[in-house]
Amino acid sequence: MRFSAATTAGRFLPQRLALRVKPLLGRIDAVLFTADERGEAGRMSLIAFSIRIVSAVIAFVSQVLMARWMGSFEYGIFVLVWVTMVIVGNLACLGFHTSVIRFIPEYRERNMLAELRGIVLASRLFVLVASTAIAGLGALGVWLLSPFIENYYVVPFILGVICLPMIAMSDLLQGMSRANSWALFALAPTYLVRPVLILALMALMLLVGFAPDARTAIFASIAATYATTIGQLIGVTARMDRHIPAGPMKVRFARWFFVSLPIFLVEGFFFLLTNADVLMVGAYMEPNDVAVYFATVKTLALVHFVYFAVKAGVAQRYAQFTHGEPEKLAAFARETVSWTFWPSLFMALLVLVLGQPMLALFGAEFVAGYPLLFLLVFGVVARAAVGPCESLLTMSGNQNICAAVYAMTLAFNIGLNVVLIPLFGLWGAAMATAFAMIFEAGALSFTVWRKLGIAMAIFVPLKGAA
Numbered sequence: 001m002r003f004s005a006a007t008t009a010g011r012f013l014p015q016r017l018a019l020r021v022k023p024l025l026g027r028i029d030a031v032l033f034t035a036d037e038r039g040e041a042g043r044m045s046l047i048a049f050s051i052r053i054v055s056a057v058i059a060f061v062s063q064v065l066m067a068r069w070m071g072s073f074e075y076g077i078f079v080l081v082w083v084t085m086v087i088v089g090n091l092a093c094l095g096f097h098t099s100v101i102r103f104i105p106e107y108r109e110r111n112m113l114a115e116l117r118g119i120v121l122a123s124r125l126f127v128l129v130a131s132t133a134i135a136g137l138g139a140l141g142v143w144l145l146s147p148f149i150e151n152y153y154v155v156p157f158i159l160g161v162i163c164l165p166m167i168a169m170s171d172l173l174q175g176m177s178r179a180n181s182w183a184l185f186a187l188a189p190t191y192l193v194r195p196v197l198i199l200a201l202m203a204l205m206l207l208v209g210f211a212p213d214a215r216t217a218i219f220a221s222i223a224a225t226y227a228t229t230i231g232q233l234i235g236v237t238a239r240m241d242r243h244i245p246a247g248p249m250k251v252r253f254a255r256w257f258f259v260s261l262p263i264f265l266v267e268g269f270f271f272l273l274t275n276a277d278v279l280m281v282g283a284y285m286e287p288n289d290v291a292v293y294f295a296t297v298k299t300l301a302l303v304h305f306v307y308f309a310v311k312a313g314v315a316q317r318y319a320q321f322t323h324g325e326p327e328k329l330a331a332f333a334r335e336t337v338s339w340t341f342w343p344s345l346f347m348a349l350l351v352l353v354l355g356q357p358m359l360a361l362f363g364a365e366f367v368a369g370y371p372l373l374f375l376l377v378f379g380v381v382a383r384a385a386v387g388p389c390e391s392l393l394t395m396s397g398n399q400n401i402c403a404a405v406y407a408m409t410l411a412f413n414i415g416l417n418v419v420l421i422p423l424f425g426l427w428g429a430a431m432a433t434a435f436a437m438i439f440e441a442g443a444l445s446f447t448v449w450r451k452l453g454i455a456m457a458i459f460v461p462l463k464g465a466a
Contacts, residue, residue, distance in 0.1 A: 047183035052305030055191035060358070062199040063298050067291065067362045069202070069212045076287025077152055077214035079294045081160045082221060083278050088138065089167025090271050092131035095264030096123045097168075097175040099256060102263075102319045102395055104179035109320065114250035120240055122251050123172060131168035135161040152214075152287075159218045166229040170194075173229070173236045182239065189232040197224035262399040266390060269406030273413055273440065277433045280417040285425065288365070293426050295362045296369030296376070302351050303380045306344040310336055311388040318395035329396075330454045337387035341458040344384035348377045372430040379437030385458045389444035398451050405447055409440040 067075045090097070100123055107116040138161040146154045170190055177186035201220035210216045272279075281293045314336050321329035351358075356370045393402035413436035420428030448456045 047187075051183070051187045051191055052309045055187075055195070056302050056305050058192065058195050058199075059301060060298060062195050063295065064361045065199060066202065066217060067295065067366070069206060070214065070217065071212075072288045072291040072363065072365055074213045074217075074287075076282075076289070076291035076294070077156055078217040079278070080153070080282040080287070080290050081156045081214065081218060083275050083294070084157070085160045085163050086167060087271050087275055087279075088134065088161075089131065089164045090171050091264070091268045092134045092164055092168040093127050093171050093175075093264070093267075094130055094257075095260030095262070095267060096127055096256070097171040098263045098267055098394065099260040100172070100175045101179045102259070103256065104176065105319050113244065114248050115252060117244060117247065117249040118251040119256060120176065120244065121249065122253055122256070123176075124169070126253075127168050127172045128165060131165040135164035138164065156214045156218055159215065159222070162222050163225045166225045170225070170229045170232060173232050176240070177236060180239075180243070182236075185232070185236055185239065189228045193231075194224050194228040197228060259399075262403045263394055265403035266394055266399055266406055269403060269410045270390060273406060273410050273436065276410065276413050277417065277429045280414065280421060280432075281426065281429050284421045289426060291362075292366050292369045293372075293429060295359060295366045296372050299351060299355055299358050299369075300373065300376055300380060303344055303347045303377065303384075306347060307340055307380075307384050307388065310340045311391050314339075314388060314391065318392050322396045330452075333387070333392055333448075333452075333454050333456060337385070337456055337458050340384045340387045341381075345381055348381050352377060369426070372426060375427075375430045375434050379434035382438045382441040386441045386445040386448075386456045387458075389441075389448050389456050392448055392454070392456070393444070393451065396452060398447075401447055401451065402444070405440070405443045409436055409443065412436050412439055 066078070070078065100119060103119050104116065107113070107119070139158050142149070142154060142157045142161075149157075174186045174190060177183075198217075198221050201223055202217055205216050205220055206212055210219075278290065278294055278297065282290045314332075317332060318329065321332060352373060355373045356367060359366045359370050390402050390406070393399065413432055416432035416435060417429060420432050422428070424431065445456045448454050
């Protein structure tokens with residue numbers, strides 16, 4: 001006997017109330033129990049959403065404790081190094097962590113098992129080699145440029161590059177898991193296991209006498225990243241082996257690389273756009289200011305995770321519907337806009353109400369970031385109002401134009417930061433970020449409409465879809 005939210009409400013709620021909530025509960029039942037592609041995508045988004053909720057709580061608690069343990073100056077150093085490593089590690093995949101989400105469902109759908117075996121193996125080897133090379137070049141670059149870098153950043157950055165190969169490999173494994181709708185394998189290692197391990201190892205190192213500084217936090221991050229990624233690799237490999245029968249392998253590296261390259265630009269521009277404000281604050285202001293701004297941005301993560309959860313659940317379905325099902329693609333894409341917007345709007349209002357006491361947990365000096373939330377939230381809600389447009393463009397073969405949109409948005413964002421941070425400090429960074437996100441949302445929605453005829457905007461009537 002299967003549980004039904006709608007039936008349960010009819011039994012236990014007053015009739016008038018039950019009738020009002022029945023349509024909503026019916027949708028919940030559809031997401032939880034429908035066996036078609038829409039149901040599977042909904043379930044993955046729901047799992048991703050749940051993981052991101054727990055992850056946001058873990059990340060918030062861990063960042064509060066790290067800030068308390070280290071103080072705002074050392075915490076600001078650690079934040080800048082860690083954010084840079086996550087960005088570069090993601091870029092070191094050169095787009096393969098996203099292109100596998102497109103190719104794996106395609107090869108499985110067409111029963112092209114030789115190519116499927118090929119991309120699973122080749123992408124891992126390529127990402128490992130490329131990320132290791134980039135890590136070596138990064139360490140060399142920091143050492144050569146050390147006379148021009150603040151001395152308190154040099155050693156932490158050199159230590160930080162040790163994480164790069166495992167961060168890149170984890171991103172690739174996340175893409176492979178998303179391509180197979182394995183939500184837990186895709187998200188739990190990065191968003192649950194790794195931050196808990198970093199916090200636990202940091203606490204242990206402080207207990208045995210290590211200094212409460214950025215270097216100690218980076219050592220804890222290195223150990224946690226390697227342990228998490230190796231465990232993820234073992235788990236994903238075992239599951240892949242069960243789902244892909246042994247047989248011949250065909251490697252089409254040139255095709256994969258040339259498809260991945262514009263996707264790399266899309267993901268790279270998006271990742272830089274998401275984190276450019278923190279990097280620019282680090283370039284123009286002191287570590288204390290970086291710490292305050294990062295804590296403010298981390299508080300907004302409660303809103304961001306809705307967008308990323310939906311994106312994690314629907315990308316592979318966009319890829320599947322692109323092959324010969326334009327009407328189903330249009331209807332599904334429009335539905336994902338609602339999945340993104342309404343929960344994001346609710347979370348945005350919640351963050352504005354609770355933001356000040358949340359920031360106070362980091363320390364008294366962090367409360368200065370609370371007014372920035374009222375400006376930053378406009379950009380986050382604007383992005384949610386058009387849904388995961390970049391995933392739709394990338395999975396439908398329009399990655400080149402998507403990369404161009406992100407390049408323009410990133411240039412716009414950096415230009416605003418260069419002008420506004422020296423004039424207005426943290427307010428300048430917040431203004432640049434909000435304006436850039438609003439520009440990004442409008443440009444992506446317009447591009448989807450022009451290229452695919454799909455109106456990706458929350459308040460556009462459904463008849464506007466092709």
